[in-house]
Amino acid sequence: METYTFQQAKPVWAVGRQTEWNLHLGFRAFVEGKAQAKLCLACSTTYQLYVNNVYVTYGPARAAHGYYRVDEVDLSRYLREGRNTIAIMVASYNVGSYALLDQPGFLTAEIARDGAVLAATGVSGFDCLELKEFVQKVQRFSYQRTFGESMRLDAHTYDWRSGGDFSPIPLEICEEKAYLPRRVEFPCTEVAPATKIVSRGSHVPYRPEKFRRPWGLNVTTPGYKQYRDEELTERLSEEIQSMKYQLEDTEEVPASPQTLSSGRFAVYSLGRDYTGMIHFHAVCRKPTVFYVMFDEILRDGVVDPVRYSCVAAIKYQMQPGEYFPISFEPFTTQYINIVVAEGEMELSDLSMVQCVFPKIQKKLNTADPDLQLVYDAAVSTFRQNTLDIYMDCPCRERA
Numbered sequence: 001m002e003t004y005t006f007q008q009a010k011p012v013w014a015v016g017r018q019t020e021w022n023l024h025l026g027f028r029a030f031v032e033g034k035a036q037a038k039l040c041l042a043c044s045t046t047y048q049l050y051v052n053n054v055y056v057t058y059g060p061a062r063a064a065h066g067y068y069r070v071d072e073v074d075l076s077r078y079l080r081e082g083r084n085t086i087a088i089m090v091a092s093y094n095v096g097s098y099a100l101l102d103q104p105g106f107l108t109a110e111i112a113r114d115g116a117v118l119a120a121t122g123v124s125g126f127d128c129l130e131l132k133e134f135v136q137k138v139q140r141f142s143y144q145r146t147f148g149e150s151m152r153l154d155a156h157t158y159d160w161r162s163g164g165d166f167s168p169i170p171l172e173i174c175e176e177k178a179y180l181p182r183r184v185e186f187p188c189t190e191v192a193p194a195t196k197i198v199s200r201g202s203h204v205p206y207r208p209e210k211f212r213r214p215w216g217l218n219v220t221t222p223g224y225k226q227y228r229d230e231e232l233t234e235r236l237s238e239e240i241q242s243m244k245y246q247l248e249d250t251e252e253v254p255a256s257p258q259t260l261s262s263g264r265f266a267v268y269s270l271g272r273d274y275t276g277m278i279h280f281h282a283v284c285r286k287p288t289v290f291y292v293m294f295d296e297i298l299r300d301g302v303v304d305p306v307r308y309s310c311v312a313a314i315k316y317q318m319q320p321g322e323y324f325p326i327s328f329e330p331f332t333t334q335y336i337n338i339v340v341a342e343g344e345m346e347l348s349d350l351s352m353v354q355c356v357f358p359k360i361q362k363k364l365n366t367a368d369p370d371l372q373l374v375y376d377a378a379v380s381t382f383r384q385n386t387l388d389i390y391m392d393c394p395c396r397e398r399a
Contacts, residue, residue, distance in 0.1 A: 004070045004179035006040060009110035010122025011174040014130065018104040018174060019094050021225065022138070022147045024131035024328075025169075026160060027088040027107055029119035034079040037118065041109035042068040042179055043090050045100050045146070048328060050087040051078035053161040055326060057189065058277070058355050061182045061388040065101055068108075069182045075111075086111060086119075087161040089131060091328060095225035098144040098399035102225070106174040127168040133157050134328075135315075137233045140226050141329075142310040143216025144397040148236060149314045149328055155321030184388050187355045192276070194255040194268040194336065194350040199247055199301045202263050203339060206244035213237060214309040240291055240305050240313045243339065247301045257348035258338075260290070265339040267302055268350050273334045275384040275394045276354040279326040280347060284318045288343030291315055294333035303337040310396055318345070330355040332384065332395030356394075357383040 017023055031037055041047065042060055049056040056078060061069040075086070092105025110120035119125025135150035160166050214237060217226070229235065245265065258266050273296050280292075293305040293313040305312040314327055338347055360383065364375040385391045391399055 004181050008117045008123050009108045009120040011106040011108045011177050012121045012171040013106045013174055015170045015172045021094050022136050023092045024134040025090050026129050026131050027126050029086045029125045031084045036076045037113040039073045039111050042070045043107045044103045044105055045093045046091050048089045050161050052085055057186055061184050067178050067180050069180050071182050085163045093146040095146055097146050098397045122173050129166045135233050137227050137231055139311050142396050148311045152317045154319040185358050188358045190354050192270055192274045192352040195271045196252050196269045197266055198252050198269050199250045199267045201248040202246045203243040211238050211241050212306050237311045245302050259346050260340045261344040262342050267337045270334050274352040275332040275356055276330050276352045277327045279351050279353050281349040282323045283346040284320050286343045288318045288345050290340040293337040296334050303335050357386045
């Protein structure tokens with residue numbers, strides 16, 4: 001079996017927190033100049049990479065228990081003259097799932113140029129901070145996957161990804177890891193923009209007689225890890241059922257910037273199912289709380305985010321400022337409902353940054369449009385389900 005060896009880097013993590021659930025850390029290094037440079041990294045559990053605050057990729061490729069695949073990322077196209085900021089956001093979930101393994105958190109990373117190591121974790125060049133914008137004690141997205149996402153942002157949350165100052169937290173060297181080459185292509189990151197707004201309207205507070213509870217939240221089997229209700233910072237599955245919608249405009253119109261205030265919503269369509277990270281541009285003039293709910297179908301003109309026993313929503317709490325958020329994990333959807341609970345926001349450029357197998361350079365030789373649609377759907381299904389392993393569902397299970 002072919003293995004992988006780093007030149008200098010050692011696995012590191014926050015002191016005493018390698019097995020803590022749903023912990024997010026940010027690691028940063030600087031590179032001078034635009035000459036070719038390569039980042040090599042492995043981690044548990046997943047990461048997003050940014051260069052000068054520009055999203056680059058998501059990883060790593062998955063491997064068997066006890067092994068970790070190493071991504072080698074050519075940074076050249078993202079570098080510029082002067083100082084460049086290399087930022088790695090790492091999530092350590094430490095819970096078992098169909099999609100990801102329950103293994104202690106760590107990052108091993110090094111940046112090299114012309115064979116010389118410029119920065120290496122556990123040696124020099126990388127600093128770390130805790131990413132407290134991620135609410136830690138949240139519900140799992142589904143029985144089959146790890147935790148959902150709830151974000152608390154202010155105008156300076158992501159300054160560190162552009163070189164802003166922060167106070168580094170102490171790190172410890174982790175036990176040695178067994179590394180493997182990636183051996184599969186990196187995800188396609190093409191952007192699929194929302195094409196239409198399919199409905200708009202208002203919503204009012206509502207409490208159902210009984211909340212529909214995704215069944216995974218009821219599991220108490222020994223070894224199945226999730227926060228108990230009394231430990232949760234918020235119960236997102238109940239929050240997203242605590243509103244009643246009033247449709248006011250169901251005429252489909254091209255997607256365009258919208259100003260949404262408290263009690264308003266807008267449902268967008270991507271045109272078809274896509275898998276990736278949900279991304280948008282938001283400007284908040286006042287503190288704003290809103291939900292990004294998503295599903296592959298609509299019910300009564302809106303998204304039902306617990307329809308398939310998932311908590312298919314991301315909660316955002318934003319202080320005044322301008323934001324370009326991107327979800328940390330990939331999801332699958334066609335419809336996205338933006339629901340504002342408090343405040344007001346200007347929303348634009350809603351899209352999906354795809355996280356799928358690269359484009360397939362094959363075409364079907366046919367003049368039959370129906371047959372072409374079937375072929376295109378088959379190719380899209382394949383690409384969404386074969387990122388790094390074969391999957392039968394790229395969202396609820398990713399396995």
